[in-house]
Amino acid sequence: MKIMRPLGAVGIVASAALVLAACGSDPSASSSGSGSNSAAPAATGTAQVDCGGKSPLSGEGSTAQKNAIDVFNMAYGKKCSGQKVNYNATGSGAGVKQFNGNQVDFGGSDSPIKDADLEAATKRCGAPAWNIPLVVGPIAVGYHLSGVDNLTLTPQVIAKIFNGGIKNWNDPAIKAVKGNESLNLPDKPIQVVSRSDESGTTDNFQKYLGAAAKDVWTQGAGKKFNGGVGNGAQGSNGVATTVKGADGAITYVEGAFAKDGVTAAKIDSGSGGVALSPENVAKSLDSAKFLHEGTNDLAMDLNGIYASNVPGAYPLLLTTYEIVCSKYSNADVSKAVKAFLTVAATEGQRPLSSKGYVPIPQSLQDKVLTAVKAIS
Known part of the structure; x- marks a missing residue:
């Protein structure tokens, strides 16, 4: 297969200007789709948050969710004064590696971890590791x-x-x-x-x-x-x-x-x-299923969405996950992780549409909050 000639040096390294632009606008504002736009209801409301624990929390991984994490961090700081998260957007592969190496408190991945990565994460935690979906785009x-x-x-x-x-x-x-x-x-x-x-x-x-x-x-x-x-x-x-x-x-x-x-x-x-x-x-999310039904590992099976032909539904999407321990050895880390994830799943969802993301539907929010509550 023929490999195309290099494009040259233009733009291989991301510019700060693009990062700022992506954070401050809705790229879909001028888009319109065919068919009905009936969509699953977006997550709303608030939840009781037990603030405190480690600060700052550390996270690393997915660049796709970086702007969303910034939104979550702002909401977290407002809800839990003085608490924050330091998130390093280095890509999903690096995030999983750092989490499994016990270098960060949670990892960010654009696809659920499985197989060898899941085994390594479970070994790091000394308990099952969970995929918690918080960002859909x-x-x-x-x-x-x-x-x-x-x-x-x-x-x-x-x-x-x-x-x-x-x-x-x-x-x-x-x-x-x-x-x-x-x-x-x-x-x-x-x-x-x-x-x-x-x-x-x-x-x-x-x-x-x-x-x-x-x-x-x-x-x-x-x-x-x-x-x-x-x-x-x-x-x-x-x-x-x-x-x-x-x-x-x-x-x-x-x-x-x-x-x-x-x-x-x-x-x-x-x-x-x-x-x-x-x-x-959001219309595509109506057909979403989970790989591990009945558990708090909320890895989603997107193949049904990808292969679907629902009029007016945009099928090419990703769900980013926070990779967490179901049980942390450090109670301060556990408390802060639960507080951050609770805020991210509630107040943190409302501003996401202005950043090009899709707030999680209410049905998914309920599952996320149940899983977060179970973290110890």
Whole structure:
């Protein structure tokens, strides 16, 4: 498979300006989807919080949830005066490694830990480790193509772009997608940009392709990009900045970064193109199931969502998790973790839609609060 030439030095390192911009706007404000936008009710209300314990708490991991963690931290400080969390956004792989190495109090991951990672986490805790979902957000198929700002892609076409099966923007397969007939698609190479670091966003994106375009995407999933084409950039900011600076580029990135020169494509799963928006993502959550039903490990099974064809539902999303011990050896850590997670699941959810995330629905909030209460 042909590897594309490097994009050059532009934007491989994330700029502080993009970080600030992503924190202060709603990238989905101008998006609209097809079909009904009936969505699951968002989490509301407050919960009793037993403040105190270790401060600052330490966390590390997912870059996708960094802006949400900042929101949670502000709400936590207001609810529990003097308490705060220091969170280092280094990527899901690093976060899991640091948590399992007992270097941080909780880890942040864009996909639930399992297998060897879960075994290592359980060994570190001396008790079961749990995946606690707190942040839901869309993954954008973000592109930069001069003169084209209303592109629709099917899962099959997306898969062919990211595994090298489609190499040019004027490929007949792209033109044939409903909604693209009138677009002036240029004779220009597609420059694929992927995450160079291990990332839960990569894992979720590849799982989506495996579920929604299983006959095309045979590369499998995992936190490393398996497509074999294009170039890599570090972190969410890195891929977004690279695409912004390269006409003809495309990537997968959290919805909060699809702005300022990075346009999110609509996705047509069979019922027409659906735009990335909080309402359209929330509609997809109606079909969410859990991998470990009946337990407080709330790892979600998203394959049903990825392969669905619900009119008006945006299916490409990720859920970020806080990886925690069900039982901590240090009571001060346990108390602070429970307080922080309780605030994050309640007051902390309300501002998230303005940051490009989707507040968790009430049904999920209830499960999260039950799990948090059980931490000891």
